[in-house]
Amino acid sequence: MSYEVIDARGLLCPLPVIKAQNKAKQLQPGDTLEIICTDPGAQHDIPAWCRIHGHKVIEIQQDEESDDFSVIVEI
Amino acid sequence: MSIRKAVALISGGLDSMLAAKVILDQGVQVEGLNFYTGFCHSGHTSAIRSSQRNKEKRNDALWVAEQLGIKLHIIDSVEEYKDVLTNPQFGYGKNLNPCLDCKVFMVKKAKQWMDENGFDFIITGEVIGQRPKSQRKINMPLVSQRSGADDRLLRPLCAKNLPISLPEREGWVNREKLFDFKGRDRNPQFELAEQLGIESYAQPAGGCCVLTDENYSRKLADMWQNRGEKKYELDDIILLKVGRHLRPRPHFKMIIGRDEGENKFLEGYRKRFQHFRITSHTGPLILIEGKLLDDDLNFAARIAARFSAGRLADEVTVTLTSLQGETLQLQVNPLPVAEIQQGWYL
Numbered sequence: 266m267s268y269e270v271i272d273a274r275g276l277l278c279p280l281p282v283i284k285a286q287n288k289a290k291q292l293q294p295g296d297t298l299e300i301i302c303t304d305p306g307a308q309h310d311i312p313a314w315c316r317i318h319g320h321k322v323i324e325i326q327q328d329e330e331s332d333d334f335s336v337i338v339e340i
Numbered sequence: 341m342s343i344r345k346a347v348a349l350i351s352g353g354l355d356s357m358l359a360a361k362v363i364l365d366q367g368v369q370v371e372g373l374n375f376y377t378g379f380c381h382s383g384h385t386s387a388i389r390s391s392q393r394n395k396e397k398r399n400d401a402l403w404v405a406e407q408l409g410i411k412l413h414i415i416d417s418v419e420e421y422k423d424v425l426t427n428p429q430f431g432y433g434k435n436l437n438p439c440l441d442c443k444v445f446m447v448k449k450a451k452q453w454m455d456e457n458g459f460d461f462i463i464t465g466e467v468i469g470q471r472p473k474s475q476r477k478i479n480m481p482l483v484s485q486r487s488g489a490d491d492r493l494l495r496p497l498c499a500k501n502l503p504i505s506l507p508e509r510e511g512w513v514n515r516e517k518l519f520d521f522k523g524r525d526r527n528p529q530f531e532l533a534e535q536l537g538i539e540s541y542a543q544p545a546g547g548c549c550v551l552t553d554e555n556y557s558r559k560l561a562d563m564w565q566n567r568g569e570k571k572y573e574l575d576d577i578i579l580l581k582v583g584r585h586l587r588p589r590p591h592f593k594m595i596i597g598r599d600e601g602e603n604k605f606l607e608g609y610r611k612r613f614q615h616f617r618i619t620s621h622t623g624p625l626i627l628i629e630g631k632l633l634d635d636d637l638n639f640a641a642r643i644a645a646r647f648s649a650g651r652l653a654d655e656v657t658v659t660l661t662s663l664q665g666e667t668l669q670l671q672v673n674p675l676p677v678a679e680i681q682q683g684w685y686l
Contacts, residue, residue, distance in 0.1 A: 275608060277578065279376055279399050283416045306399070313402040317412055 267292065270299045274333060278306035282314045289320065289340055296340045297323070303332050311336045344512040345369045345459040346494075347450055350412060351548060352400025354529055354541040355465030355497060360408055361536050362496045363463050366513045370463070372412040373453060374401035375446050377421040378577045381550045400542040407538070415449060418574050425551070426570040435557035437549060439471060440479055447487035454492070461492040461507045467529075468498045468522040477501070477522075497521045497529070550581065559585050559686045566590070566630070575609070582606065583624075585686040588643060592630035593686070596647050610661070616644040619669070620657035623648025632660075638672060645674035 271288055273281035281302045288298060300311060312322045321339040328334060348360040350372035364370045405412035424445045428438035443466075450462045468477045480502060484493045491506040499508065500520035508515040521528045533541060542548075550556040559580045564570045566587075582605055584596040595613075597603035603625045613627040626644045637660065645656035651674045660668045 279374075279402075279414050280416070282399070282402070283376060283414050286414060287416075310399045310402055313399065313406055314412075317402065317405050317410075 266295050266297065268297045268299070270301065272301050273307065274301055274303045276302070277304050278310050281307040282310045285311060285336075285338070286314065286318075289318070289338075292340045294340055298338045298340060300336045300338070301333055302336065303334075307336065308334065311338070343367065343369050344461070344507070345371070346461050346463050346507070347454050347457070347459045348372045348410070348463045349446055349450055349465070350374050350401045350404055351465070352404055352542050353465070353548065354526075354533060354538075355467060355470070357404045357408065357465070357538065357541060358529060358532055358536070359463050359465040359496045360404075360410065361538065362518065362532075363494075363513060364408060364410070365536075366517060368513060370408070370410050371459070372401070372405050372408075372410050373446075373450055374412055374414045375417045375421075375449065376414055377425075378418050378574050379421075379425075379550050380548050381553070381581075400548070403542070407540075413453070415453075417445075417449065420449075421445070422572065426572075433552070435552055435554050436560055437551040437557070439552075440483070443483050444486045447483055447489050447493060451487055451489045451492070454489075460512065461494055461505070462489050463494050463496055465497060466495045468501050470521075470524060497532075555686075556580060562587060562593075562686050566593070579609065579627075583627075584647075586643065586680075586684040587686055588640070588681075588684045589636060592628055592632055592636065592640070594640065594643060595627040595629065596644075597624040597626070611665075612663075614663060615661050616641065617659045617661070618645060618648035618650065618656060619659045620655075621648045621650030621653065623650070637668070637670060639675075641670040641672045642675040643680065645672050646677070646680060648674070650674060651677075 269288060269292065271284050273284050281300055281304065285298060285300050292298060308325060315322050315338055323337040323339055326335045346363050346368050348356065348370050350356050350360065360370050360372065402412055424441050425438055428441040430440040433439050447462060454462055484490055494505045494507050495502065497519045498521050499515060499518035501522055507513045563576065579595060583598055583602050585593060587593045597606050606625045606627055609627060610625065613629060614632060615628060616626040624647055632640055641658040644658050648656060650656040654673060655671050656674055658670045658672055
């Protein structure tokens with residue numbers, strides 16, 4: 266099982282979703298994808314994208330010192 | 341008979357949602373495509389402006405796909421779209437909206453996706469006469485031909501007003517269960533939505549694209565005119581959605597944050613622009629596009645001060661930061677409101 270990280274900081278939605286979607290094509294079921302974002306919209310859009318495509322949001326981690334947050338997804 | 345597969349253009353609005361639902365209900369497998377060009381209105385502005393912080397930050401296309409229970413693929417079309425917008429073969433609409441070229445582009449991309457993914461046909465939510473340019477009856481066959489989709493393009497909402505398409509001819513879908521909508525009256529769509537149990541939907545057709553917006557188009561035209569060429573990058577077209585844009589002199593423009601959300605967003609761009617901060621009072625971050633000449637400094641700083649909490653004060657301190665990070669403090673008297681010319685606003 267691989268663990269991949271995408272840096273989508275500074276990108277406005279839907280670009281974080283597009284990055285996640287394109288990366289997911291290279292991953293296998295059970296792999297983990299972490300998407301680091303700053304646009305609050307991604308907290309809604311990435312879970313919506315996951316629900317549509319059958320991926321699972323494991324958790325959303327908020328960075329305590331910045332606006333960064335990570336959405337961690339099981340493919 | 342194997343299940344036929346259709347790829348649906350999903351904008352996030354009602355018409356494309358209805359078109360996809362009608363075909364889904366005929367037992368066809370449907371997946372959605374949504375094109376990101378950078379010109380969609382809702383997502384960015386709700387993410388940026390403080391006044392819209394309480395609005396649900398949903399992506400309408402993803403939301404529609406979830407309601408319909410279909411997969412949605414978002415295609416990053418930012419680079420390819422530049423040629424559509426700057427060099428439209430069929431020209432612009434009322435504003436800088438290249439609607440017909442845009443439709444041809446999207447259907448062409450959908451055709452390519454269809455071929456690569458083994459799908460059988462394409463569906464759109466087009467309605468004859470709904471849009472003044474791209475959805476005129478005379479242009480419907482043009483979109484089919486120019487995109488290369490030909491008779492694999494089906495418009496379920498107005499199919500009965502058009503020549504029979506391949507999916508109808510082959511019996512993949514039942515033409516009798518399709519529709520004959522036409523014109524700008526949206527009541528037929530609202531009634532169909534009710535029949536299909538669709539209670540909630542997003543903006544009216546065409547409402548998402550900022551290029552149909554007169555104010556946005558004016559700012560884009562101004563940018564091209566002042567650069568002397570019709571070129572843009574993604575950051576340019578996003579910045580046109582943010583803040584007040586004033587051009588007090590032909591060689592520089594001021595982008596002024598209107599609230600905390602916009603100021604915060606503009607902060608991300610400050611290293612790429614000369615910018616003003618109001619240091620004696622609370623006030624916006626102001627980016628300068630173009631180049632301030634020495635003669636402009638006091639004048640521009642007075643305008644900047646006008647948009648701060650010190651607008652009625654005798655003196656306001658404004659700090660200018662150069663592209664190299666050097667700072668210059670200016671003590672200015674804010675420009676009186678009567679001297680801010682309406683013609684400066686883009």
